[in-house]
Amino acid sequence: xxxxxxxxxxxxxxxxxxxxxxxxxxxxxxxxxxxxxxxxxxxxxxxxxxxxxxxxxxxxxxxxxxxxxxxxxxxxxxxxxxxxxxxxxxxxxxxxxxxxxxxxxxxxxxxxxxxxxxxxxxxxxxxxxxxxxxxxxxxxxxxxxxxxxxxxxxxxxxxxxxxxxxxxxxxxxxxxxxxxxxxxxxxxxxxxxxxxxxxxxxxxxxxxxxxxxx
Amino acid sequence: xxxxxxxxxxxxxxxxxxxxxxxxxxxxxxxxxxxxxxxxxxxxxxxxxxxxxxxxxxxxxxxxxxxxxxxxxxxxxxxxxxxxxxxxxxxxxxxxxxxxxxxxxxxxxxxxxxxxxxxxxxxxxxxxxxxxxxxxxxxxxxxxxxxxxxxxxxxxxxxxxxxxxxxxxxxxxxxxxxxxxxxxxxxxxxxxxxxxxxxxxxxxxxxxxxxxxxxxxxxxxxxxxxxxxxxxxxxxxxxxxxxxxxxxx
Numbered sequence: 094x095x096x097x098x099x100x101x102x103x104x105x106x107x108x109x110x111x112x113x114x115x116x117x118x119x120x121x122x123x124x125x126x127x128x129x130x131x132x133x134x135x136x137x138x139x140x141x142x143x144x145x146x147x148x149x150x151x152x153x154x155x156x157x158x159x160x161x162x163x164x165x166x167x168x169x170x171x172x173x174x175x176x177x178x179x180x181x182x183x184x185x186x187x188x189x190x191x192x193x194x195x196x197x198x199x200x201x202x203x204x205x206x207x208x209x210x211x212x213x214x215x216x217x218x219x220x221x222x223x224x225x226x227x228x229x230x231x232x233x234x235x236x237x238x239x240x241x242x243x244x245x246x247x248x249x250x251x252x253x254x255x256x257x258x259x260x261x262x263x264x265x266x267x268x269x270x271x272x273x274x275x276x277x278x279x280x281x282x283x284x285x286x287x288x289x290x291x292x293x294x295x296x297x298x299x300x301x302x303x304x305x306x307x
Numbered sequence: 308x309x310x311x312x313x314x315x316x317x318x319x320x321x322x323x324x325x326x327x328x329x330x331x332x333x334x335x336x337x338x339x340x341x342x343x344x345x346x347x348x349x350x351x352x353x354x355x356x357x358x359x360x361x362x363x364x365x366x367x368x369x370x371x372x373x374x375x376x377x378x379x380x381x382x383x384x385x386x387x388x389x390x391x392x393x394x395x396x397x398x399x400x401x402x403x404x405x406x407x408x409x410x411x412x413x414x415x416x417x418x419x420x421x422x423x424x425x426x427x428x429x430x431x432x433x434x435x436x437x438x439x440x441x442x443x444x445x446x447x448x449x450x451x452x453x454x455x456x457x458x459x460x461x462x463x464x465x466x467x468x469x470x471x472x473x474x475x476x477x478x479x480x481x482x483x484x485x486x487x488x489x490x491x492x493x494x495x496x497x498x499x500x501x502x503x504x505x506x507x508x509x510x511x512x513x514x515x516x517x518x519x520x521x522x523x524x525x526x527x528x529x530x531x532x533x534x535x536x537x538x539x540x541x542x543x544x545x546x547x548x549x550x551x552x553x554x555x556x
Contacts, residue, residue, distance in 0.1 A: 129475070130476055161312045161318035162312060168325060178336075182344070185340070185344045186344050187343070196471065197474055198474075246475075256368070281475065
């Protein structure tokens with residue numbers, strides 16, 4: 094590959110599976126619980142994190158040699174918060190509808206530990222290009238889990254996908270519901286997100302035993 | 308050897324510079340974009356009010372406002388009167404829709420202040436709509452609504468919105484399946500104001516019974532639902548004297 098060396102490619106591919114931020118690094122669990130009751134919310138959150146982590150990693154990486162180590166966490170927080178607020182303001186002015194969809198995610202993005210985690214673990218020690226790739230890779234790995242969890246929670250909890258009914262009408266009892274199938278309302282509650290993530294972790298580690306820690 | 312960036316003086320200098328740069332950046336962005344943002348909010352209020360009286364671009368499932376370009380014109384066309392009710396007197400005021408409900412509610416907590424209550428009167432297809440804005444608390448942050456009623460306080464349409472309810476759960480109060488349940492519901496029972504309760508374990512999930520003062524709750528959004536119940540009870544009650552006056556005159 095011309096643009097990406099093998100090491101660079103790994104920066105993007107590793108977090109998708111064997112170094113996944115959610116299932117392996119256990120970062121970003123809180124937002125994975127909070128917003129995965131619907132597939133659409135999962136996708137919106139994934140795109141937001143992709144943007145913030147990509148740009149944020151580059152900014153931190155560029156500043157890495159001048160950030161005082163004693164207050165580096167505060168500096169990281171300020172960078173994320175400023176970035177998110179500016180994006181939010183620009184959207185409010187020029188894409189108001191979109192900003193309303195995103196507004197509930199703003200707080201969740203700032204406090205998302207994936208972002209702080211990657212700043213701390215990667216961007217502070219690497220150049221901007223590699224940090225950018227790391228940010229994109231980790232955001233995609235995060236997105237993959239979010240979308241899988243969102244898919245199952247919405248399908249089993251509400252019988253819809255992206256808001257469109259796919260299993261029939263639960264009140265009129267058509268299609269699958271005419272056979273006695275019921276939506277599992279429990280899937281909509283946060284604990285079920287943890288259980289779905291747990292099942293993903295279980296499957297992933299039983300396929301790749303090297304991931305199992307002592 | 309101590310690194311340059313470990314020195315206390317450097318740390319303090321960096322912190323001061325950072326606050327200055329970021330503060331300037333945010334202040335510049337906020338004040339530079341303020342005008343556009345205020346204008347967007349103004350148009351949104353018009354869209355909300357029109358939505359509640361059924362002037363919207365809804366297709367079968369989604370809740371869609373009329374476009375922002377059309378909003379001012381349609382607002383003038385459909386909304387025939389804007390009233391401000393204070394101390395039981397209703398006065399016409401063409402900027403009533405700009406009244407900040409949040410501010411009014413805070414002021415009303417102090418003694419001697421009686422709230423200004425905006426009410427919008429709309430005409431569509433020969434029917435008169437009375438639209439009242441209400442505001443309350445959800446789970447995480449503010450929730451609000453525009454409720455359109457007829458003279459008997461039967462709901463003709465409602466638009467709900469929220470600042471930060473959980474996506475997929477509480478945030479669903481702005482979905483059609485929730486908002487449309489309110490249409491036709493009676494706010495009064497036996498002539499007295501009762502409100503509408505967002506009820507769990509509702510015996511009427513298809514919402515066929517419009518006089519039970521209940522709509523079906525959203526699973527997993529108990530607190531948001533309770534917030535909706537509470538704001539309907541507390542805020543719409545304030546309009547009862549106006550509607551009673553309407554009857555006697």
